[in-house]
Amino acid sequence: MILDRRTLLVQLAAAMLAPRAARAATVTDGAGRSVPVPPRVERVFPAGPPAAIFLYTLAPELLLGWPRANRPQEREFLLPDVGGRPEVGRITGRGNTANLEVVLALKPDLILDVGSVNPTYVSLADRVQQQTGIPYALLDGRFDGIPLAYRTLGDLIGRREQGEALARNAEDTVKTITGRVGAIPPERRPRVYYARGPRGLETGLGGSINVETIELLAQNVAGGTRGGLANVSLEQVLLWNPDVIITIDQDFAATVFSDRTWAPVAAVHARRVHLSPKLPFGWVDFPPTVNRLIGLWWLGKILYPELFPEDLRKLTREFYARYYHVTPDAAQIDRVLAGRD
C-alpha cells in the first residue's frame, strides 16, 4: 500500500499541534470516554473482527476493510462488494497487525473498536486517538452492551434511526429468549459442556466471553472455576457428565460418536453433541459480538425444543437479511446449519 505522505504529515500535524477546534458534539462511548462526533463519516477503520462485523451490520458501505480477508465460503453470506474488501490488519485484540501509518493513509473518519471494555483497551484507544487525531470509539460487545453500542454508533455516524432499529431488535431478541428460559431455575437447566479443539478438551470457564451464549441459557459445567479458556482432562468431563455438548470443532464433532473414551458421557450417549454454525461468523463463541444473537435461538431450540417452536430456518433467513443484508436460499441455509466450513 502506498502511503500518501502529505496526508500523513497533515494528519500528524493536526494531531500534535492544534487542539482541534472544539466541537459541540461528543458522544460517550462504551468505556465512558468522550469521543468527538466527526462532521461526516464515510470511512470507518475497524480495530478488530468484532468491530468489522458490528459496523457491517449497521453501515456496511462505511467499512474500509476487514482485519482478515474473508474466505470465499464466508463472502457468500456477505454483500459482494463489501465482503471482498481488503485485509487491513487489526489494532486491538491479541497482537497488533495494523501499522498506524497505514491506518492514517486509509484516511478513516472514525476508528471503531468493539469488545471488552477494560483499562488495556481504554488506554489503547486513548493512545491511538491521540497519535492519529482520529476519533476512536470503544464499544461493549457483550449481549448487555449491544443495544447501547448500536445507539452510540448510530449517533457517531449519523444513522440514529437504523442504529435504534437494530438496538431494539437485539434487545427484543435477548429479552424474548431469556424471558422464555427465565422461569426455569438455574439448577434445573441442562448442564452443557462447551468443547473446543480437535480433541474437545479445551473449554470456556465461568464468565468467559467464549461461553456467554451458553451461560445465558444453560449451566456451564466448567462454570465453577472462573476465567477464560482452559484445558481439562477427559476424566473431568466424565465426572461432569454433561447433558449436552456444544462444539465449534468439526473434527471433534465428526469423531466423538465413534470414540470409545467419550461413549460414557450422557450427552454422547443421548447423541446430544451439536456443532455450532459458523458461516459467515460463529454463532456461539467468536467473534464476540452480534453474530451470536442468532446462536441464542439455535441454542434455545437445542436445549428447550418445547419452548422454542419457531422455525430456525426462517429465523436464520430473517437474521441474515436484517444483519448481514443478504437472503440465503434453502441450500445455503442447509450449509450454514451443518456447521462445517
Added chain:
Amino acid sequence: MTRAFLPGLTVALGVLALGLLVAFTVGRYPVSLTELVDVLLARLTGRPSGAPAAVENVVLLVRGPRVIAAVMVGAALAVAGTAFQGLFRNPLVSPDILGASSGAALGAVLGIYFTLGVIGIEVLAFAGGLIAVAAVYVIGSLLQSRDPILVLVLTGVVVGALLGAGVGLVKYLADPYNQLPAMTFWLLGSLAATTVSDLVPLTVPIVLGTAVLVALRWRLNVMSLPEDEARALGVATGPLRIAIVTAATLVTSASVATSGIIGWVGLVVPHLARALVGPDFPRLIPTAAVLGGGYLLLIDTLARTAAPVEIPLGILTAVIGTPFLHLAAGRHAADLVVSTRS
C-alpha cells in the same frame, strides 16, 4: 566418585512404583481401590469386571494410557538429556539443545494454523523435530572446526532461535480466537488428550531410541571425554556421535509430538540420577530412565488432579524442576561434573 548402583536404582524404582500407585488411584473421576484392582485384574485375566462401565472406561482408556504415556515421555526425556549432557560435556544441556523441541513446536503450530487434525499435528511436530536436528547436524558438519561439539551446540542455539521466530510468526498470523489459544496450550505441554491410539506412535520411536542409548551406555563414558582423548582411545567419535544424536532426537521428537513442549525434565532428572548412582553411564542411563518416568508421572498426576482445570505440564515441570536443580547443584556440586574423570 562412585555410588552404589543397586541402592540408587532401588530409590528410582521406588519413585516409579509410588508414581504408578498414586497415578492410578487418584484422578478427577472417583475410582475406588477395589474397583481399580478389579478392573486391572479383569483385564489381565480376561474375565468381565464387576465395576461400572464408566469406571472401566476411565481406568483402561483415559487414565491408563495417560499414565503409560507420562512414564514413557519422562523416561525418554531423561535418557536423552543424560546422553546429551555426556556427549556435550555440559551439565546445563537438555534434550532440546539441537533444536528438536523448537522444530517440533514449529511443526505443531503450522499444523494448528492449517487446521489439521490431531494426527496431522503430531506427524508435523515429529517431523519438525527430526528435520530441525538434521539441519543443525548438517550445518554444523559443514563448518570446519577443531571442536565439532562446540560448533554443534552453537548451531543448535542459532537454528533454535530461528525456529522460535518462525513459531512467533505463525502465532502472529493465527486466528486470535481459535488457533492462538490452541497453539499456546500446545506450547505449554499437556498429556490431557492422550488416548490408546497415541501409545503406538509414541512407543516405537521411544523404545528404539532408548534401546540404542542403553546399548551405547559404555561408549558414552568415552564420548564424555574431550574429543582428542576419545579418539586416542580408538573410538570412532563421528559415527558414534551421529548414533547418539539420532537416538536422542528420535525419543525427544516423539515425546514432544505427543505431549507438547515439556522442559526441565531432561535437564533436572539426569542430575537427580547422578546424585543417586554417580556419573558412570552404564549405571546412570537405566537409573535416569526409571527416575524420569516416575518423576514426570508424579508431576502429571498433580497436573490433572489439583484443579478441575488442567495445569499445563510445562509450567509444573519448571516450577518443580528449578528448585530441584538448585538443590542438586548445591548439595552435589561435584556431580555436576559430567565426565567420569571426576
